[in-house]
Amino acid sequence: MDQPIVGILHPGSMGAAVAACAAANASEVLWCEAGRSAASAARAAEFGLTPVARLPELLDRSDIVISLCPPAVAEDLAHDVAEHGFTGVYVEANAISPERTKRIAPLLEPDAAIVDGGVVGSPPVRGKTPVLYLSGPADATARIEAVFVGTAVQTEVLGTEVGKASALKLAYASFQKTSRVLVALAVGMAREHGVDQELLEVASRRTDSYLAEPEYIPKTAARAWRWGPELEEAADTLAAAGLPPEMLRAAASTLARWNDAKDDGKLTLTDALDRLAQP
Template sequence: MDQPTVGILHPGSMGAAVAACAATNAADVLWCEAGRSSASVERAAQAGLTPVATLAELLDRSDIVISLCPPASAEELAHDVAGHRFAGVYVEANAINPERSTRIAALLEPVAIVVDGGVVGSPPVGGKTPALYLSGPAGAIERIEALFVGTAVRTVVLGTDIGKASALKLAYASFQKTSRVLVALAVGMAREHGVDQELIEVASRRADSYLSERQYVAKTAARAWRWGPELEEAADTLAAAGLPPEMLRAAASTLARWHDTKDDSSLTLADALDRLAHP
């Protein structure tokens, strides 16, 4: 099979790294630079992606399009793609709930072939090997699997039903992200009463406790702009299953207190806790 041309929408830290892996088995990997930030331009350049001027050009040239963007933008982006009548394979890899994945599939099909995807793990750089879970038409999934053969992205097939990959992604995110928020609240409470070090010592006796990883609080704050909307999607998924969504909505609300720390790698634990207490 000839190597496909791949389009990535849009190369954030995860999207750029995944696209760089896809480039191993692709003829070219395109991205649309119109309206994107200088940080996106730099990420795309470092990943070796080929810039194009418009979304229309990207869609016209691409056999496979991978959508990796903030959850809130997923359907708007899919609408834009549908408006251009894209006829290739569209990988909906955003952290959105299964109902939204199904809506996007209905929007793009039958002109395009839609694969539901969910990335679990850190961006594939520095030895990290995230898993890309896939569900959807078997033939299209085989093309995505071939795209990542021999790369740091592991593909795992969950079946043919759209929504399975999204559900798994959000089920894991519900635990992994909310537990980090609870660490911030616990450490913040302890610090207020001068027992934060003692709390860490208690937690460190348990090898499986996130409380022993308080350095992650600052990283959580820097990622809050992405994690909050993702947990809202997970809350919607719980509600659709008849399960109580309030804890995840509360975690998302807590993360919103860090709205102005987007991708701030210089943030310290003290900074993050101060902002959490006094937004």
Template sequence: MDQPTVGILHPGSMGAAVAACAATNAAAVLWCAAGRSSASAERAMKAGLTSVATLPDLLDRSDIVISLCPPVAAEDLAHDVARAGFAGVYVEANAINPERATRISEELGPEATVVDAGVVGSPPVRGKTPTLYLSGSPAATARLEALFAGTRVRTKVLGTDVGQASALKLAYAAYQKTSRVLVALATGLAREHGVDQELIDVASRRTASYLSEPEYIAKTAARAWRWGPELEEAADMLEAAGLPPQMLRAAATTLARWDDVKDDSKLTLNDALDRLVQP
């Protein structure tokens, strides 16, 4: 069985937990202590990672490098790796858009093999089992499937094109994280008028995710002509309460792309999505 040496850049809460799972099937999992915080060092120690002094040390010894860092740093980090001449498998697992993932692949290639990746779910601790979505070279993605086999990190290969995993990650994040912000706005707005508990009571009657009901998009489009103005009214309320209204105004602007399909009961999901892309 292939037991590669793995390098993790850098052990944040997700990176350290993923690296600890990789250690199950790896010869060693390395991290670079240079410039890292004491919190990173503590996470690495708890995960059982092996410290090396410099990035070139880590790259020289690693067969597979996993990049898990704040999105803003992803390209700079990849540039440093490319400049060092890394020639193994580079797993670009940051929450970045497909265009950035493609640029990173082009910068690191052809010496390195870049696998586009995206983690969906919470860090694999206390029974959590996130999924690492992968796209890229079949040989490289197969190595990663083997690396995480039998661990709390599940893997799923989406295809061979760099960018597919990044696209899935950000598509899901767009819904999940924006939804959390909307919860904060809705609750803040209700609290200003003393009805926040009632709002929670209303919401508790429905627990399913709207993301699991794509067929409803066509109904949303057909109702957009009245939903848009309703959201503008809500945005005015937010502004009056000192809360930021921009998100609801943006949603109203999005709904306006469907103004010409008022109450169209025959509209299909594809029709609605086509109109959203090309109003």
């Protein structure tokens, strides 16, 4: 099979790195400049992606489109793609609930093939090897596997049912991201009473405890603008299953206190805890 042309919507920190991996087995990887920031343009250039001026051009030229954007805009973006009449493989790889993924699929079918995707792990740079879980029609998931074969993005197919990959992504995110929020609250409480170092000593006696990694709190703060909406999606998924969503909604609310620290790579632990206590 000829190498496909892949379009990425949009080149954020994860999307750009994933798209760069796809370039290993694609003839070209496109991204759309319209409405994107200077930071997006810089990332796209860094990873060698080819710019196009408008979304219709990207959709006309692409055989495969991968959607990796903030959860809140996933459906709007899918509507835009559907209105254009895209006929390739559309990978809905956003951190959204299975229910939303299932709402998106009929927008594009039957003209396009829909693959549900969920990325678990960090962006594929500096030796990181995230897993892209896939579910959907077998021929379509096979095409996505072929795009990433031999790259830092590992793929695993969960079956043909759209929604499975989204469910796995959010199940993992529910634990991983909420745990980081609980660490921030625990360290903040301990700091207020002057026992933060003692707390770390207690945590260090246990293996694999996030509580022993307070240095991750500034990173959590910088990612809060993305993590909060993702946990809201996970809460919706819990509610749909008859499970209590309140814990995840509370974690999302806590993360919202850090929204103004978006992608701040210079944030210190003290800064992050101060913002958490006094938003």
